[in-house]
Amino acid sequence: MSRPGSAPRLLLGATCVDLPPRTTRDRALEVAGRFRESESLAVTLVKALAAGAEAVYAVPSPTMRAALAELRRAVPVLARLPHTPPSADLHYEPDFAREGERDGAGTLGAGFGAFALVPAMLSGELSASVAARCEHGARFLAPRDRRGLAVAAQATDLALAAGNARFFERMLAWGRARFDGLAGFETAHLGLLVRRLHEWGIEPDFVIAPVNPRGYAMKPDAAGALGALRRDGIPVLANELRAGGVVSLEEGVRFAREHGAHGLIPELVDLDDVASELRALGGPAGEA
Amino acid sequence: MTAVPETPAPDAGAGPAVHRLAVAGRGRAGIAHAMAIAQHDACTFAGAFAPRADLRRFARGAGFAAPLEGSLSRLRERAPFDALVVCAPFDSRAGVAADALAAGHDVLVDGLPARTLEGAAPIAALPPDVRARLRCATPSLFHPLLRRGASVLASGVLGTPRTVRASVFVSRVFSHGAPPHGDDVLDFAVGDLLVLLDHVLGPIVRVSGAAQRLYGERIDEAHAELVHANGVVTGLDASWSVPGYPRAAVVIEVEGEAGSLIASDDALEVDLADPAGGMPAGVTRVLPADLPDPLPFDAGEGSRALHAFVASLHGAAVGELAGDRSLRALGVIDGMRRAFASGAAEECGA
Secondary structure: OOOOOOOOOEEEEOHHHOOOOOOOHHHHHHHHHHOOOHHHHHHHHHHHHHOOOOEEEEOOOHHHHHHHHOOOOOOOEEEEEOOOOHHHHHOOOOHHHOOOOOOOHHHOOOHHHHHHHHHHHHHOOHHHHHHHHHHHHHOOOOHHHEEEEEEOHHHHHHHHHHOOHHHHHHHHHHHHHHOOOEEEEEOOOHHHHHHHHHHHOOOOOOEEEEOOOOOOOOOOOHHHHHHHHHOOOOOEEEEOOOHHHOOOHHHHHHHHHHOOOOEEOOEHHHOOOHHHHHHHHOOOOOOO | OOOOOOOOOOOOOOOOOOEEEEEEOOOHHHHHHHHHHHOOOOEEEEEEEOOOHHHHHHHHHHOOOOOEEOOHHHHHHHOOOOEEEEOOOHHHHHHHHHHHHHOOOEEEEEOOOOOOOHHHHHHHOOOHHHHOOEEEEOHHHHOHHHHHHHHHHHHOOOOOEEEEEEEEEOEOOOOOOOOOOOOOHHHHHHHHHHHHHHHHHOOEEEEEEEEEOOOOOOOOEEEEEEEEOOOOEEEEEEEOEOOOOOOOEEEEEEEEOOEEEEEEOOOEEEEEOOOEOOEOOEEEEEOHHHOOOOOOOOOOOOHHHHHHHHHHHOOOOOHHHEHHHHHHHHHHHHHHHHHHHHOOOEEOOO
């Protein structure tokens, strides 16, 4: 089911454009101000690709679309979907539970991939509503820019906690077809997710999770998450490398690589000079 | 930098026995609690109830196999449980909690139990020994940095507080496509801060201040002076109409005789004139990654409170979860509304 070796080694994380990053508020506001203009974001994306990033890990939001529209070239985007904005906390029910924006079976748009979701649609299984939400967000992404789908941690971890193996199977099948590429899962619970995926025999193209020397946000704890990194079969793309700004990027990257991370996702909030710092990480060619 | 005195881990005291926990309300918080319960070593997810069929369908579709019912009585028949986590909407929250307490269950209410003291009447009407099983959890009480700040204040290293300021800012009311239903900034954010202030500085007995309505009839900003029972006065500012705060920013600033403290969900800074309480003279700064995080599964801001609740079921101290604190916060919110209307100082009572 998996396609070993196809997961990227270096991505620019740009989720902080649309989601609260784990960093100090001052830093978050500074970066948000820097990329308020779509031109600034567009230039940064191009510089990141030139410096060795294979793709951009981002929410395909109107903000990101405006930046991509500034460019006349393809920018490979690993799309973090469904979008889960903080303002959703004004609603009593979870985003995925809300009806009204449901795109329905006919608009899931994955050709044969949509067939994977037919049982879910009939039974009300989570993957149907999550895929519909992903479809809703995917409209902000031109086909030329699609590199793959990363199911957002809120959806991943809900299915994980509930022990819903079918969700993972179905989202992989649909995501690979719909996004013409890779499909994987973002999680806050690397240790548990990797253990369950192995038990279920499910092999996503990648998993995205926090990895840093402080063990910050690594679940169930640092040792458990590092154990998951060492297991074969599921490439882990490490984010939260700077532990909320407590350690340097170099230190975080060194730690992640030493412990077996397949790839790295430094976020915009982790970088001051995107081009030079990404180039220093070596990019795909510089990987050991 | 971890020289600030340690606070007990939220799960300190948890034993090996397993409790059956149920959830009332399958909304956002209910789902999060079901996730955390399902992955907790010391409890099992017994089931849930929610009157709305679509939310029950959603929970079933997510993969939860435990019984999901439309009423508390039906859930009791199908799935015996020891304790209930109440995440129902404000309008029914206190009633559900009171029913469960009267039936002999331990109860954790996620957030304040109602919008007003009157709304919490079903709980207030319970005999004191029954009401004593009520636990309430608001997010700031369990945020690691704010918890650490509270323990620094409790240690007395700052001396007598001279000036206290507290604020909560969040960008919500103008959020595209997300108009809040019925609530205002007092319900949405100030209640959380008031519970924290009650915990760190004691009960609030009198309030005065003014409110601003920027986008309609609801209160969007509040500025108040809170007088605590011990004589300490806190200046409070709150707004949910400030751009740039996707997450609520809760801040408490205390200036004492021997030093000052700024505690927030962003960082903790303690500035001492002389070494005290294991901290050096000068500024000690702590960031989230500097603190231990004992949660093996984190389903959101309610998970730490859930851990503390499960620990309390196993005999750990109730501590921050004491339900009376939330009832007092409702009394303060009521007092603020009266003070904003009258322009005069108002007494608070719960």
